[in-house]
Amino acid sequence: MMSWSDSLSRRLAERRSTSLWRNRQVHQGSDGRLLFTSDGQYLNFSSNDYLGLSRHPQIIAAWQQGAEQYGVGSGGSGHVTGYTVAHNILEQQLAEWLGYSRALLFISGYAANQGVIAALMEKEDRIIADRLSHASLMEAAIHSPAQCRRFLHNNMGSLQQHLAKAYAGKTLVVTEGVFSMDGDCAPLEAIAQQTKSTASWLMVDDAHGIGIHGDEGRGSCWMQNVKPEILIITFGKAFGLSGAAVLCDEQTAEYLLQYARHLIYSTAMPPAQAVALSEAVQQIRAGDELRERLQNNIRYFRREVQQLPFVLMNSETAIQPLIIGDNELCTALSHVLRQKKVWVKAILPPTVPPDGARLRITLTANHTQHDIDTLLEALHGSGC
Numbered sequence: 559m560m561s562w563s564d565s566l567s568r569r570l571a572e573r574r575s576t577s578l579w580r581n582r583q584v585h586q587g588s589d590g591r592l593l594f595t596s597d598g599q600y601l602n603f604s605s606n607d608y609l610g611l612s613r614h615p616q617i618i619a620a621w622q623q624g625a626e627q628y629g630v631g632s633g634g635s636g637h638v639t640g641y642t643v644a645h646n647i648l649e650q651q652l653a654e655w656l657g658y659s660r661a662l663l664f665i666s667g668y669a670a671n672q673g674v675i676a677a678l679m680e681k682e683d684r685i686i687a688d689r690l691s692h693a694s695l696m697e698a699a700i701h702s703p704a705q706c707r708r709f710l711h712n713n714m715g716s717l718q719q720h721l722a723k724a725y726a727g728k729t730l731v732v733t734e735g736v737f738s739m740d741g742d743c744a745p746l747e748a749i750a751q752q753t754k755s756t757a758s759w760l761m762v763d764d765a766h767g768i769g770i771h772g773d774e775g776r777g778s779c780w781m782q783n784v785k786p787e788i789l790i791i792t793f794g795k796a797f798g799l800s801g802a803a804v805l806c807d808e809q810t811a812e813y814l815l816q817y818a819r820h821l822i823y824s825t826a827m828p829p830a831q832a833v834a835l836s837e838a839v840q841q842i843r844a845g846d847e848l849r850e851r852l853q854n855n856i857r858y859f860r861r862e863v864q865q866l867p868f869v870l871m872n873s874e875t876a877i878q879p880l881i882i883g884d885n886e887l888c889t890a891l892s893h894v895l896r897q898k899k900v901w902v903k904a905i906l907p908p909t910v911p912p913d914g915a916r917l918r919i920t921l922t923a924n925h926t927q928h929d930i931d932t933l934l935e936a937l938h939g940s941g942c
């Protein structure tokens with residue numbers, strides 16, 4: 559019989575030998591633009607805090623005031639004692655902002671995707687997901703009792719082929735608004751047309767589009783004039799906080815409250831966080847200037863970046879991935895950039911497809927043109 563220790567050390571050795579070893583690095587804080595470590599400060603081009611709201615004084619003050627009023631924890635699942643006025647107000651505010659009947663809060667985007675798919679899908683159903691969908695969506699789909707199929711990334715012909723196959727049960731088409739590792743956007747209007755014409759439902763995870771795209775930051779769906787049956791938004795990116803919400807109609811919300819286990823069996827987010835999120839919604843709605851600064855930075859980076867020996871993805875969003883391919887080279891380039899005080903994390907398989915190792919550069923509203931010049935100099939001088 560193999561011991562636990564032997565089994566774990568075999569798997570650890572396997573991981574080490576493939577150059578896919580994952581590391582965390584301790585740092586002392588970040589303001590979206592800079593990252594502070596014991597070795598000094600770095601220009602941070604790996605943050606999802608796209609609008610720099612994680613340090614917004616009014617959002618911090620809202621959290622403090624929420625903690626004074628409610629304490630620091632929710633004390634239970636929303637179904638027991640964890641659902642306060644602060645949660646209720648935030649849900650109503652989100653639903654009104656995004657034009658849905660209901661919003662339900664989850665503690666993370668991961669939990670929301672898992673909870674919703676697990677609750678909705680039954681054995682006779684099927685999920686058709688874009689093949690580059692986030693791990694939280696794919697994992698939920700694979701573990702659900704439903705049939706799981708992937709369509710080629712953003713490829714309407716491929717989606718159509720899958721949808722054309724007759725199926726007795728219900729069909730859920732799953733995609734993202736902005737793809738987290740590629741930075742490109744889904745053709746949501748075309749996808750929605752196909753789902754409507756086949757009486758399927760559409761679920762869009764807009765983790766990277768909410769707050770950034772559309773009027774008042776209402777996201778990718780709003781921008782493309784699409785209202786998916788299920789919209790997932792997360793608060794760990796443009797909102798600068800954490801948590802997530804599912805936007806849906808009345809009946810679906812009632813259903814999820816009965817069947818979404820991640821909602822029922824998990825401690826609700828702290829009410830103080832809900833108060834801070836309510837303030838973040840206000841800041842996002844009024845955040846045209848921040849969005850404009852971010853767009854200017856994206857335009858500036860794309861204009862100034864010169865020919866690099868690696869492919870820079872054709873992205874118009876804050877996510878600007880440079881595809882390196884080889885895992886070791888990608889990790890080495892990330893280290894070279896770090897020596898130049900520029901922080902760009904290497905993203906390796908299985909987070910991205912095999913041979914898809916990349917430097918995932920992210921731009922924020924807080925970066926200055928000088929910061930971007932420093933990044934470009936570091937990229938051009940590092941062998942990138």
Ligand SMILES: Cc1ncc(COP(=O)(O)O)c(C=O)c1O
Nearest residue numbers: 666667668692738763765792794
């Ligand atoms: C597209 C997408 N969905 C979901 C998640 C998970 O969200 P959270 O970090 O809130 O768990 C992420 C986070 O990286 C993401 O990029």
